[in-house]
Amino acid sequence: MYALIGAGAASLAITWLLFERLLPFDGLLGFLVIAYALFLGLYALLVSFDEDGPAVRDRVAAALVQSLGLTMLAALSLVVVYTLYEGREALPHLNFYTQSMADAGPVEPLSVGGILHAIVGTLWQISIALLICIPTGLVCAVFLNEVPGPFSRFVRTIVEAMTALPSIVAGLFIYATFILGLGFDRSGLAAALAISVMMLPIVIRASDVVIRLVPGTLREASYALGTSRWRTVWHVVLPTSRSGLTTAVILGTARGVGETSPVLLTAGFTAELNSDPLHDPMVSLPLAAFELVKSPEPAYIARGFGTAAVLLVLVLFLFVIARILGGRGPGKLTRRQEHRRVRASRRDARRFAARGASAAAGSAAPTGHFASTRSTT
Numbered sequence: 443m444y445a446l447i448g449a450g451a452a453s454l455a456i457t458w459l460l461f462e463r464l465l466p467f468d469g470l471l472g473f474l475v476i477a478y479a480l481f482l483g484l485y486a487l488l489v490s491f492d493e494d495g496p497a498v499r500d501r502v503a504a505a506l507v508q509s510l511g512l513t514m515l516a517a518l519s520l521v522v523v524y525t526l527y528e529g530r531e532a533l534p535h536l537n538f539y540t541q542s543m544a545d546a547g548p549v550e551p552l553s554v555g556g557i558l559h560a561i562v563g564t565l566w567q568i569s570i571a572l573l574i575c576i577p578t579g580l581v582c583a584v585f586l587n588e589v590p591g592p593f594s595r596f597v598r599t600i601v602e603a604m605t606a607l608p609s610i611v612a613g614l615f616i617y618a619t620f621i622l623g624l625g626f627d628r629s630g631l632a633a634a635l636a637i638s639v640m641m642l643p644i645v646i647r648a649s650d651v652v653i654r655l656v657p658g659t660l661r662e663a664s665y666a667l668g669t670s671r672w673r674t675v676w677h678v679v680l681p682t683s684r685s686g687l688t689t690a691v692i693l694g695t696a697r698g699v700g701e702t703s704p705v706l707l708t709a710g711f712t713a714e715l716n717s718d719p720l721h722d723p724m725v726s727l728p729l730a731a732f733e734l735v736k737s738p739e740p741a742y743i744a745r746g747f748g749t750a751a752v753l754l755v756l757v758l759f760l761f762v763i764a765r766i767l768g769g770r771g772p773g774k775l776t777r778r779q780e781h782r783r784v785r786a787s788r789r790d791a792r793r794f795a796a797r798g799a800s801a802a803a804g805s806a807a808p809t810g811h812f813a814s815t816r817s818t819t
Contacts, residue, residue: 652686
């Protein structure tokens with residue numbers, strides 16, 4: 443701890459001396475980079491006074507990883523705090539959540555208009571995309587692991603290539619096939635299909651990695667009991683990897699819920715509330731934030747940052763729901779499941795007791811008949 447504090451204080455002092463007194467350096471970013479490099483060097487020097495080479499490398503690597511983690515946490519906190527701060531004027535208004543922008547002009551105050559149309563559109567689009575991606579992605583991941591062969595290797599290659607697919611390409615694909623080719627209108631369903639194209643490779647790839655981590659001994663134990671492959675997958679593999687599969691779905695949802703260009707191409711833009719995902723344009727929260735922030739009006743900019751803040755809260759809510767539904771580890775049961783397990787055990791105990799009693803009565807009956815026959819003789 444003292445080495446960390448000393449290295450940090452010395453690196454800041456030396457960097458300040460270089461920037462202010464010795465060299466014509468300037469800029470906050472350069473100051474931070476040089477200070478961080480000096481911090482690592484000074485920390486390694488201080489640790490080397492008491493430790494040997496491997497311990498020094500281990501301590502420096504730990505400090506590097508922890509500092510990078512803190513940096514990422516600070517950047518994330520900065521984004522969240524900045525978004526909430528910029529949208530502070532729009533968030534307290536109740537109409538911001540209960541009205542659409544159909545009657546709100548550029549000069550209307552924040553007490554008029556809201557983002558209800560964007561909230562409804564996002565919920566419809568992400569719900570349809572999840573209905574498509576969750577079963578399809580999990581089935582494909584199970585196929586890649588349980589049915590090895592040339593075709594599964596080909597599918598895995600395609601999935602890995604689609605993971606880096608630009609979002610605009612997914613939007614153009616759905617626009618060309620679903621809208622131009624099949625003749626459907628721009629709608630929330632078309633946007634959900636484009637979002638599904640973006641989410642599906644991530645869900646498949648992450649689920650594939652999670653299912654690979656299931657110990658092979660669990661499968662072997664299931665096969666030793668005479669269970670088929672697919673019953674093993676359903677009762678052993680999927681419950682064991684439930685927490686990781688939930689994380690895979692969350693990653694895919696986080697990718698899909700923030701997409702803007704596919705929604706703009708396939709669903710269009712509207713300021714009115716549309717609850718029908720099959721017809722007419724339907725806007726989403728990212729697209730609404732993008733369009734609102736582009737306006738030079740302060741009220742629109744405040745609504746845009748407020749929309750982004752609502753999107754952050756929505757993602758957090760979906761994350762919490764997903765963790766509640768699938769965050770339990772393997773073997774952990776809810777109270778209802780434990781109650782059903784106890785009731786099933788009691789039924790099994792009564793059935794075994796009845797079977798034992800009937801077996802005892804059946805074995806005693808011939809003995810009594812033989813005794814009576816012998817006494818008569």
